[in-house]
Amino acid sequence: MDMLIRDVELGGTRTDVLIEGNRFRRIGPNLAAGTAAVLDGTGKAIVPTFVNMHTHASMTLLRSYADDLELHDWLANYIWPLEAKLDEEDIYHGARLACLEMIKSGTTCFNDMYWHFHGVARAVEESGIRAMLSSVFIDFNEAGRARNEQRQAARLFEEATRYSDRIGFALGPHAIYTVSEASLRWAKAFASEHGLPIHIHLSETAKEVEDCLAAHGLRPVQWLEKIGWLGPNVIAAHVIHVDDDEIGILANRGVKVVHNPASNMKLASGSFPYARMKAAGVRISLGTDGASSNNNLCMLEEMKIAALHAKLVHADPTVLPAAEAFDMATTTGAQALGVECGAVAEGMLADCMLVDLSNPRLAPGYQLIDDLVYSADSSCIDTVICDGRILMENGRVAGEEQIVAEAREYVKKFH
Known part of the structure; x- marks a missing residue:
């Protein structure tokens, strides 16, 4: 399903990001959603994963x-x-x-x-x-x-x-x-x-x-x-x-x-x-x-x-x-x-994350990249998208509790 990320910060500017299939198709203000699902990016910044x-x-x-x-x-x-x-x-x-x-x-x-x-x-x-x-x-x-x-x-x-x-x-x-x-x-x-x-x-x-x-x-x-x-x-x-x-x-x-x-x-x-x-x-x-x-x-x-x-x-x-x-x-x-990811740009594979700008680790917010390198942790990441598909939203991955529970069983097996 196509996706429009509405009103998200990219490089310090508020914009929209349209994903068609598994690629970033258009980036710019006030894009038409058409049949695309709309994801609200208000208060968030989009960066490559x-x-x-x-x-x-x-x-x-x-x-x-x-x-x-x-x-x-x-x-x-x-x-x-x-x-x-x-x-x-x-x-x-x-x-x-x-x-x-x-x-x-x-x-x-x-x-x-x-x-x-x-x-x-x-x-x-x-x-x-x-x-x-x-x-x-x-x-x-x-x-x-x-x-x-x-x-x-x-x-x-x-x-x-x-x-x-x-x-x-x-x-x-x-x-x-x-x-x-x-x-x-x-x-x-x-x-x-x-x-x-x-x-x-x-x-x-x-x-x-x-x-x-x-x-x-x-x-x-x-x-x-x-x-x-x-x-x-x-x-x-x-x-x-x-x-x-x-x-x-x-x-x-x-x-x-x-x-x-x-x-x-x-x-x-x-x-x-x-x-x-x-x-x-x-x-x-x-x-x-x-x-x-x-x-x-x-x-x-x-x-x-x-x-x-x-x-x-x-x-x-x-x-x-x-x-x-x-x-x-x-x-x-x-x-x-040799993978066409690593940047949020038109034509690239739609692999990206939305970081929550309200997280205290990203305040006051002089330089987002500096904040991500020197002060951020995973609590700053709200949404993760790969190949145009949402894998994590609101900090949660579907089925994560079961994955962790099954992994914890290995302490009994190997300890």
């Missing part, structure tokens, strides 16, 4: 399960053993909770890497949001396991066509220390053949760099460049421990980098070199990482942490201003995924 560029959505089930641990200890001794117990139905319930949390905090598109692809896809379909989904690919340099992972990835690529166009497919090799060179080369070739993105963790820890130097005599980005692996279809998460040569390679190859400040800080992975990357021309977006290392999926919070972290690291309060952080969380992420 967020794109969360690095998640492991179903790890909502592991929220606060294993905190305050070193990354490799956390992964090997706590996270991976529990994840081995999760089946597709568990993954589905975790993804449902993730989608609910993202909707309520203004995110309608996410880039995910996790187990049981179909469990996540089913939850995304039901929720009404968008996702670029990859099944995590790990072979630990075992030839037999590598063959199985490759067959599974190829099969999932074919099976992904059963879902709506809100769901995209990507390859998800976990990292250079969990995936063999042969499998990385296979992923590169398969992605090139089918026009797919590749989602990978890269240079997240000092240990990863040290191990790569010991094995190949090169740092991770340099090694991937040597084997011809990097390109504009690569979405690299974390990318903390890189030198200037590596940053230059990333920029030249058009690699999309995802900054995950909350997770990086919690796991003490290191300080992200934002200013150096920006100066080199690297395209940087934002992600939350999984809810077991963040521990939420709130992009409002991630924008603030990113901006503050950059100012502290570079000892410069002008680094990463609010408008830049907001673009990283919206437009830049959408462009990295």
Whole structure:
């Protein structure tokens, strides 16, 4: 059904926004509603919804399960053993909770890497949001396991066509220390053949760099460049421990980098070199990482942490201003995924939210984007729309109580 959002603030001006089907069709004052349903935007502002560029959505089930641990200890001794117990139905319930949390905090598109692809896809379909989904690919340099992972990835690529166009497919090799060179080369070739993105963790820890130097005599980005692996279809998460040569390679190859400040800080992975990357021309977006290392999926919070972290690291309060952080969380992420969202403009996909200007966190209201980055929380979000469909209105998502209740049952199962 078409929708007319009447008398809403956009860029400081009161206007109407007409949605036809799943796109913004016209923006201007006093638009005729025709047969469109009318949504009153009085006292609200319309802004694009967020794109969360690095998640492991179903790890909502592991929220606060294993905190305050070193990354490799956390992964090997706590996270991976529990994840081995999760089946597709568990993954589905975790993804449902993730989608609910993202909707309520203004995110309608996410880039995910996790187990049981179909469990996540089913939850995304039901929720009404968008996702670029990859099944995590790990072979630990075992030839037999590598063959199985490759067959599974190829099969999932074919099976992904059963879902709506809100769901995209990507390859998800976990990292250079969990995936063999042969499998990385296979992923590169398969992605090139089918026009797919590749989602990978890269240079997240000092240990990863040290191990790569010991094995190949090169740092991770340099090694991937040597084997011809990097390109504009690569979405690299974390990318903390890189030198200037590596940053230059990333920029030249058009690699999309995802900054995950909350997770990086919690796991003490290191300080992200934002200013150096920006100066080199690297395209940087934002992600939350999984809810077991963040521990939420709130992009409002991630924008603030990113901006503050950059100012502290570079000892410069002008680094990463609010408008830049907001673009990283919206437009830049959408462009990295090739999705026509991330902006409220005629012809774009109708993904947006209405924020309540009467919320005390948005008063007195000098600069809305600054307020959203530095002072807002999810209580400021009244309505969320994705693909032209209302997913949340008056702060409530249909069926949210059941989703939360079912997720709370996992404490009994895993504790």
